Amino acid sequence: MTRHTEPLTPELLEYLVAHGAPVDDVLGDLAEETARSYPDLTSMQIGPEQGTFMTLLAQVAGARDVVEVGTFTGYSSICLARGIPDDGTLLALDVSEEWTSVARRYWERAGVAHKIDLRLAPALETLRALLPGPAFDLAFIDADKTGYIGYWEELVPRMRPGGVLLVDNTLSHGRVVDPAQDSPDVQAIRDFNDHALADPRTHLVLLPIGDGLTMARRLP
Structure with a gap:
């Protein structure tokens, strides 16, 4: 029993990943191609332990209708799409034809392309154009940090x-x-964290998964 989260050494992270669901060839090849094609952008792709967590969470939540803000090369969308039933839908929002062209190839390989509705446009515009009212069981935000709120x-x-x-x-x-870090992205994350914590419509926890993963539940 412990009162705090253990820090993850590289060795402990390797052990953690090895003792979760194994990464298959599709996700492994996608991670390798992304690292090769976009070596300066690899931090935009989630890690295998987070991907497994998101697949499992979608299954446990019984999610059918999912939205993803920020798709990049498609790793997270594959993980989410695998967690919803065959007739479920993942609305994937991004602005890059180049990045999502990679995603499309791997969606086909993973057998989930039929579940994914990709919209190439500024995500805020797409969201505002949707019908008002409850529509989604699960949402994942992983895009420009200044847009999070x-x-x-x-x-x-x-x-x-x-x-x-x-x-x-x-x-x-x-x-x-x-305190020495005051870039727009860092301040945007601070502002978002405070904003979400104060939102009476949700109950949330900030998890030490990957680079920090906030999980919130929409209250009735």
Whole structure:
């Protein structure tokens, strides 16, 4: 029994990943291609332990209708799509044809392309164009950090009661607690964390998964 989360050494992280669901060839090849094609952007892709967690969470939550803000090369969307039933839908929002062209190839390989509705446009515009009212069981936000509060405000009213929101990078590589770090992205994460915590419509926890993963439940 312990009162705090154990820090993860590289060795402990390797052990943790090895003792979760194994990464298959599709996700492994996608991670390798992303690292090769976009070596400066690999931090935009979630890790295998987070992907497994999100698949399992979608299954446990019984999610059918999912929205993802920020798709990149498709790793997280594969994980989410695998967690919903065959007739479920994942609305994937991104602005890059280049990145999502990679995602499309791997969605086909993973056998989940038929579940995914990709919209290439600024995500805030797409969300605002959706019908008002509850529509989603699960949402994942992993896009431009300065847009997080806007995405949150559009998504919370569109979550079904009991629906789950996941928000990535909410520790900002530890910079949220460093007063010397004052970049727009870091301050945007601080502002979002305070905003979400104060939202009476949700109940949330910030988990030390990846670079910090906020999980919130939409209250009735």
